[in-house]
Amino acid sequence: MPKQVDHVGRRRLIAEAVCRLADERGLEGVTLRDVAACAQVSMGAVQRCFRNKEEMLLFALQYVSERIAQRVQARLVRSPAQSAGTALGHAANEISLLGEEHRAEARVWLAFVAQAAVSKTLAGVLRRNYAALQQAFTDLVSQADEAAGCAVPLDPQREARALLALADGLTTHVLIGHLTSQEAYTVLDTHLARLWDQVTPPPPHTGEDSAR
Amino acid sequence: MPKQVDHVGRRRLIAEAVCRLADERGLEGVTLRDVAACAQVSMGAVQRCFRNKEEMLLFALQYVSERIAQRVQARLVRSPAQSAGTALGHAANEISLLGEEHRAEARVWLAFVAQAAVSKTLAGVLRRNYAALQQAFTDLVSQADEAAGCAVPLDPQREARALLALADGLTTHVLIGHLTSQEAYTVLDTHLARLWDQVTPPPPHTGEDSAR
Numbered sequence: 001m002p003k004q005v006d007h008v009g010r011r012r013l014i015a016e017a018v019c020r021l022a023d024e025r026g027l028e029g030v031t032l033r034d035v036a037a038c039a040q041v042s043m044g045a046v047q048r049c050f051r052n053k054e055e056m057l058l059f060a061l062q063y064v065s066e067r068i069a070q071r072v073q074a075r076l077v078r079s080p081a082q083s084a085g086t087a088l089g090h091a092a093n094e095i096s097l098l099g100e101e102h103r104a105e106a107r108v109w110l111a112f113v114a115q116a117a118v119s120k121t122l123a124g125v126l127r128r129n130y131a132a133l134q135q136a137f138t139d140l141v142s143q144a145d146e147a148a149g150c151a152v153p154l155d156p157q158r159e160a161r162a163l164l165a166l167a168d169g170l171t172t173h174v175l176i177g178h179l180t181s182q183e184a185y186t187v188l189d190t191h192l193a194r195l196w197d198q199v200t201p202p203p204p205h206t207g208e209d210s211a212r
Numbered sequence: 213m214p215k216q217v218d219h220v221g222r223r224r225l226i227a228e229a230v231c232r233l234a235d236e237r238g239l240e241g242v243t244l245r246d247v248a249a250c251a252q253v254s255m256g257a258v259q260r261c262f263r264n265k266e267e268m269l270l271f272a273l274q275y276v277s278e279r280i281a282q283r284v285q286a287r288l289v290r291s292p293a294q295s296a297g298t299a300l301g302h303a304a305n306e307i308s309l310l311g312e313e314h315r316a317e318a319r320v321w322l323a324f325v326a327q328a329a330v331s332k333t334l335a336g337v338l339r340r341n342y343a344a345l346q347q348a349f350t351d352l353v354s355q356a357d358e359a360a361g362c363a364v365p366l367d368p369q370r371e372a373r374a375l376l377a378l379a380d381g382l383t384t385h386v387l388i389g390h391l392t393s394q395e396a397y398t399v400l401d402t403h404l405a406r407l408w409d410q411v412t413p414p415p416p417h418t419g420e421d422s423a424r
Contacts (some may be wrong), residue, residue: 026330029241116324117319117387118238130390155402161391162399166374169381175329177344178375187374190367194406210397 011049011059014039018060022111023104031147032056058125061112062104065129068095072136084143088163090190091140095133095165097182106171134160141195148196159195166191223261226251227359230272232324235316244268248296270337271326275319277341279305284348296355300375301404303352307345308379310386324354332374346372353407360408371407 017039021030032053036046038064050056072094076087097106116122137160170184179187229251233242240286243392244265248258262268271361283307328334349372357366382396 026326043388086354105344110326110329113320113384113388114238117322118236123388126388127390130385132387134390156401158399160386161395162378162403165381165385165391166378167381168384169379170379172325172380172384173377175341175343176325178334178339178346179377181225183373184377187370187377190370191374207222 005028010041010045012063013041014046014049014056014061015063017048018056018074021105022060022108026107027057027111032144036148042057054119054121057112057115059120060108061122061125062106064112065125069106069129070099084147085139085192085196088137088140089189092163092167092188092192093185095164095170096184096186096188098188100181103175106175106198108115109205110172110175130164137163139198150196154195163191219261225253226258226261226268227272227275228266230268231276231316231320234272234320238319239269239323239327239343249335252293263397264333266333269324269327270333270346272320273334276320277337280317280321296352296359297404297408299355300349300352301401303349304375304379304400305397306378309383310392310393310398313380315387319382319385322387323349323385342376345376349375356408362408366407372422375403409410 012034017035018027018030021027021034021038030053032046032050033043035056038041039046046056050059072091073158075090075094082090097103097109112122114124134157136196138156141156141159141163143156146159166188170179170188173179174181215406226247229247230239230242233239233246233250237353244258244262245255247268248255258268261272268334287302294365295303295315299352309321324334328338332369346369350368352367353371355367357368378400382391382400385391386393386396
């Protein structure tokens with residue numbers, strides 16, 4: 001009988017090594033060999049899991065995206081009694097990767113986005129992820145808008161686009177050190193609060209920042 | 213007498229080659245040799261201009277940043293009679309690199325930002341550029357806010373931060389194909405218009421988009 005290898009586990013191990021390398025030095029010049037060394041597996045083991053670097057990067061991108069999506073979902077489930085506006089605030093804060101403990105994930109995200117701008121395959125995966133996020137945020141805006149009952153309803157799709165773009169822009173500015181996490185959170189919270197004229201209270205940050 | 217070489221001109225030529233490569237395939241794995249080939253100069257010529265790859269990337273980043281800053285400035289000068297709100301709209305649209313003809317520049321910007329997230333030297337240059345932009349936008353928001361004369365004045369610094377982050381996030385989303393240019397312009401214009409409750413008319417896009 002051939003030796004049983006836990007392929008799923010090994011692929012995850014390799015994806016985590018890609019993320020560590022992306023965090024430390026970006027995806028610039030990262031080779032299958034570097035990843036094998038970082039994951040402490042043989043070059044052959046990496047090659048049996050992925051045919052080439054692009055296939056490996058694709059898997060790592062999906063791995064990170066799923067982790068973020070699961071976290072957003074968990075955040076929403078944790079407080080089922082919350083209003084749609086509050087849920088939107090929580091989801092936006094979770095997706096924005098502004099906190100210190102998500103800095104590595106944010107670097108990985110940025111490295112992938114930069115690669116996606118010149119790789120059609122990576123761009124395709126990112127686009128599918130963003131389409132799903134866009135739909136989730138559009139639904140949340142729509143529900144919150146209905147609950148707010150304003151005379152002039154918002155355009156949920158446009159607001160969702162703005163929110164995702166603002167979150168990503170802020171993440172980028174924190175990464176390059178233009179803004180502090182706290183400054184970025186304030187911008188995001190103000191944007192959310194203004195959507196329904198302070199109807200939606202921003203999620204609390206004070207004293208909680210070190211844990212995000 | 214030693215042969216006179218136009219060093220300034222040659223450095224620019226090389227910076228443009230870096231930008232072409234960044235646009236075609238990102239900065240991933242770009243070598244001094246690739247740049248020499250692309251600029252159609254000898255490897256020695258590149259080495260006489262820049263001691264290493266980082267020095268070359270730094271120069272290219274400054275080169276692109278100055279070009280964008282000059283364009284923003286030119287856009288502001290072109291219509292001196294405009295209100296501060298309109299000037300802000302023009303500057304935000306110019307900085308956001310959303311149009312098809314700025315796609316290459318946007319890719320270069322993103323490649324540099326991704327590198328800056330893991331290079332302290334590049335991050336330092338980007339931070340100085342963003343600080344200058346931040347100041348310019350804060351001043352414009354402040355002037356526009358004064359002119360609008362609202363009961364509750366805006367926080368110009370926070371609004372400038374939001375505007376820059378939104379513009380960069382939208383640029384990223386257009387680059388990966390999540391949004392079309394037109395969708396991104398609509399988000400940006402709506403954000404600007406809302407700042408002073410439609411006091412600031414968004415700059416016109418219809419029929420002009422192909423030229424941006």
